[in-house]
Amino acid sequence: MMRRLCYNTPARQEIDFGDTMADMHKPPTVSDIAEAASVSPSTVSRVLTGNSPVHPEKRAAVLAAIKQLNFRPNLNARALVRGKSMAIGILTQSMASQFYGELAQGIEEGLAGSGYHPIFASGQWRRDEELAALTMLVDRQVDALIVLGGSQSNVDLSAISAQIPVITVGRTMPGDERQCLRVQNYEGARSATRHLIDLGHRRIAHITGIPAHNDARERRRGYEDALAEARLPVDERLIAEGDFTEQSGLLALESLVARGASFSAIFAANDQIAYGARLGLSRRGLRVPEDVSLVGFDDLLTSAYMTPPLTTVRQNMLEQGRSAARATLRLLAGEEPDLAPAATELVVRESTARLRG
Amino acid sequence: MMRRLCYNTPARQEIDFGDTMADMHKPPTVSDIAEAASVSPSTVSRVLTGNSPVHPEKRAAVLAAIKQLNFRPNLNARALVRGKSMAIGILTQSMASQFYGELAQGIEEGLAGSGYHPIFASGQWRRDEELAALTMLVDRQVDALIVLGGSQSNVDLSAISAQIPVITVGRTMPGDERQCLRVQNYEGARSATRHLIDLGHRRIAHITGIPAHNDARERRRGYEDALAEARLPVDERLIAEGDFTEQSGLLALESLVARGASFSAIFAANDQIAYGARLGLSRRGLRVPEDVSLVGFDDLLTSAYMTPPLTTVRQNMLEQGRSAARATLRLLAGEEPDLAPAATELVVRESTARLRG
DNA sequence: CTGAAAGCGCTTACAG
DNA sequence: CTGAAAGCGCTTACAG
Numbered sequence: 001m002m003r004r005l006c007y008n009t010p011a012r013q014e015i016d017f018g019d020t021m022a023d024m025h026k027p028p029t030v031s032d033i034a035e036a037a038s039v040s041p042s043t044v045s046r047v048l049t050g051n052s053p054v055h056p057e058k059r060a061a062v063l064a065a066i067k068q069l070n071f072r073p074n075l076n077a078r079a080l081v082r083g084k085s086m087a088i089g090i091l092t093q094s095m096a097s098q099f100y101g102e103l104a105q106g107i108e109e110g111l112a113g114s115g116y117h118p119i120f121a122s123g124q125w126r127r128d129e130e131l132a133a134l135t136m137l138v139d140r141q142v143d144a145l146i147v148l149g150g151s152q153s154n155v156d157l158s159a160i161s162a163q164i165p166v167i168t169v170g171r172t173m174p175g176d177e178r179q180c181l182r183v184q185n186y187e188g189a190r191s192a193t194r195h196l197i198d199l200g201h202r203r204i205a206h207i208t209g210i211p212a213h214n215d216a217r218e219r220r221r222g223y224e225d226a227l228a229e230a231r232l233p234v235d236e237r238l239i240a241e242g243d244f245t246e247q248s249g250l251l252a253l254e255s256l257v258a259r260g261a262s263f264s265a266i267f268a269a270n271d272q273i274a275y276g277a278r279l280g281l282s283r284r285g286l287r288v289p290e291d292v293s294l295v296g297f298d299d300l301l302t303s304a305y306m307t308p309p310l311t312t313v314r315q316n317m318l319e320q321g322r323s324a325a326r327a328t329l330r331l332l333a334g335e336e337p338d339l340a341p342a343a344t345e346l347v348v349r350e351s352t353a354r355l356r357g
Numbered sequence: 358m359m360r361r362l363c364y365n366t367p368a369r370q371e372i373d374f375g376d377t378m379a380d381m382h383k384p385p386t387v388s389d390i391a392e393a394a395s396v397s398p399s400t401v402s403r404v405l406t407g408n409s410p411v412h413p414e415k416r417a418a419v420l421a422a423i424k425q426l427n428f429r430p431n432l433n434a435r436a437l438v439r440g441k442s443m444a445i446g447i448l449t450q451s452m453a454s455q456f457y458g459e460l461a462q463g464i465e466e467g468l469a470g471s472g473y474h475p476i477f478a479s480g481q482w483r484r485d486e487e488l489a490a491l492t493m494l495v496d497r498q499v500d501a502l503i504v505l506g507g508s509q510s511n512v513d514l515s516a517i518s519a520q521i522p523v524i525t526v527g528r529t530m531p532g533d534e535r536q537c538l539r540v541q542n543y544e545g546a547r548s549a550t551r552h553l554i555d556l557g558h559r560r561i562a563h564i565t566g567i568p569a570h571n572d573a574r575e576r577r578r579g580y581e582d583a584l585a586e587a588r589l590p591v592d593e594r595l596i597a598e599g600d601f602t603e604q605s606g607l608l609a610l611e612s613l614v615a616r617g618a619s620f621s622a623i624f625a626a627n628d629q630i631a632y633g634a635r636l637g638l639s640r641r642g643l644r645v646p647e648d649v650s651l652v653g654f655d656d657l658l659t660s661a662y663m664t665p666p667l668t669t670v671r672q673n674m675l676e677q678g679r680s681a682a683r684a685t686l687r688l689l690a691g692e693e694p695d696l697a698p699a700a701t702e703l704v705v706r707e708s709t710a711r712l713r714g
Numbered sequence: 715c716t717g718a719a720a721g722c723g724c725t726t727a728c729a730g
Numbered sequence: 731c732t733g734a735a736a737g738c739g740c741t742t743a744c745a746g
Contacts, residue, residue, distance in 0.1 A: 101452050119476055278662075304603075
């Protein structure tokens with residue numbers, strides 16, 4: 001009616017909108033169900049939770065009322081009285097990151113069917129944002145926390161860990177190592193480098209991750225140690241700094257070339273860097289793997305579809321996520337977290353080849 | 358002490374663990390602060406919310422107690438009494454998807470500083486999981502919902518939309534078009550195809566997305582219409598079905614080749630399909646773009662780093678996410694959502710070239 | 715098996 | 731400006 005009358009007026013949209021909002025009735029509560037089923041709220045609650053016997057007839061009446069009024073319990077209210085929110089906070093770094101996305105997916109899978117739900121918050125690799133995200137999660141009463149990487153201080157983390165269970169992936173809390181999923185960064189990097197050495201490469205470049213990151217440091221150490229074991233020198237001119245992004249890989253490749261470094265292989269600190277380096281190589285007319293062999297780290301879902309498919313160190317983030325989720329569930333059940341370090345595996349595809357000539 | 362005594366016993370770890378749990382004191386409440394500051398809980402609440410005057414001295418005492426006891430308000434309790442959770446539910450499809458990840462990142466950015474926080478749940482492209490995720494979000498009392506794609510029924514969505522504000526991205530709710538961010542799938546696909554035609558290509562293959570998806574259908578329609586406008590026939594043998602994954606792109610390419618189709622260009626329904634097709638082409642010894650030109654859709658962050666960098670239709674998911682977030686905020690503020698359709702833009706990179714010869 | 719009462723942690727009228 | 735009271739929606743002893 002209103003609609004008709006106002007058909008052409010400028011205010012039409014606003015009025016329409018008001019109509020929409022007015023349609024929103026407030027949802028039924030336990031008391032509404034109790035009334036409809038002629039029982040007390042306690043009884044409704046009993047059929048809801050199922051942990052107390054209820055006369056079949058009353059149960060049926062309650063169930064009917066629930067269905068009829070389309071009732072759904074308010075989980076926040078339930079959390080308040082039970083002291084358990086059934087939510088697990090996940091601190092991730094960015095929703096747009098493939099790496100963290102796969103980890104997050106694994107966590108979701110690992111939590112599925114447990115009754116617990118993940119709540120994600122991102123730190124954008126910034127200490128202040130990470131802390132804000134962490135605080136928000138705790139304020140929302142999550143029952144446990146899974147922290148994925150990041151750089152917030154151990155002090156903050158330990159303070160939280162004193163209040164609720166915390167599991168970390170890819171970072172360590174001193175004193176709580178049991179609750180930290182360690183990644184074999186060092187081992188993986190070493191085997192990647194050794195793979196290149198085994199193929200006959202002698203001048204192997206390395207593009208690092210963010211030097212402040214533990215992952216990046218350990219991978220570099222693995223690279224250096226593999227060289228040392230083969231009695232190959234560690235040449236600073238063959239090492240360029242990256243920051244785990246594609247762009248940094250491209251830039252690092254440029255800088256390597258600009259400084260006149262000669263190399264027949266590259267070990268990139270992660271796959272994204274390898275993508276960037278690969279583009280840089282093709283811009284220079286260098287073929288992979290004929291002219292330069294390339295190894296990454298992580299094995300992102302898309303790495304198998306690079307041209308050529310990327311040889312890389314698989315972390316299996318999906319499995320790590322599942323593992324972290326399971327450990328959290330165990331912690332919540334009062335059991336040992338039981339977190340075995342995540343094994344790493346070299347996946348040889350087509351971006352590496354025997355040194356020619 | 359305990360530790361010492363049990364040093365070598367099998368039960369040691371369990372006991373250690375018990376210690377850890379015992380350290381978790383329950384956090385202080387408003388009443389604790391009130392007591393510590395010698396005021397009533399009401400006054401504590403007043404300084405917390407700041408929307409009622411409080412005597413400076415009492416305020417100072419309260420603030421001191423808060424700091425001293427390290428108090429943080431229980432957001433669930435607050436949500437219960439206020440009837441607002443300050444949470445926005447986001448239904449996404451998969452945490453591991455780059456496409457949805459970028460959308461999610463945009464939403465986070467758009468919500469930043471608003472006081473509202475996103476809560477993500479994924480539907481894994483499955484109707485039942487989507488409904489479960491949606492239900493969970495509503496049960497957790499989110500104040501609004503942003504639905505990213507998906508295939509759950511409009512009935513379910515409308516039912517929810519009648520209870521809380523809903524904004525959708527990449528799907529339409531009949532009757533609530535104002536709250537739906539439309540993507541120019543048709544226009545984008547048409548301009549991508551036209552680009553290939555302008556380069557002289559006449560036999561242009563298309564690898565589709567999931568046929569049940571609206572996006573996929575509209576993109577195909579854009580492809581077909583562009584051909585028709587150029588008086589080019591639509592040849593079914595040049596159309597292969599994909600499902601938006603890299604793998605499906607590879608498979609579709611194989612099937613195209615297997616059926617003996619001849620083509621000089623491919624329009625893929627999204628970038629991931631293009632990645633897979635690109636690998637398939639290189640497996641066949643076909644160069645991009647010298648032998649076959651390739652266009653994608655979406656412009657994922659990594660597409661600029663493909664070799665060669667992919668020509669594609671940019672959707673700008675980041676901006677779409679921000680836009681959806683802003684619209685949600687407006688809806689919550691009782692204003693018009695004001696959702697302009699997301700414009701699409703052809704980004705010409707290096708995977709397309711003029712037809713030779 | 716069931717209802718009345720108390721309470722989870724907070725906020726908001728209400729009456730000073 | 732402030733405290734006592736009531737209440738958000740639910741659950742859990744408590745006493746039948």
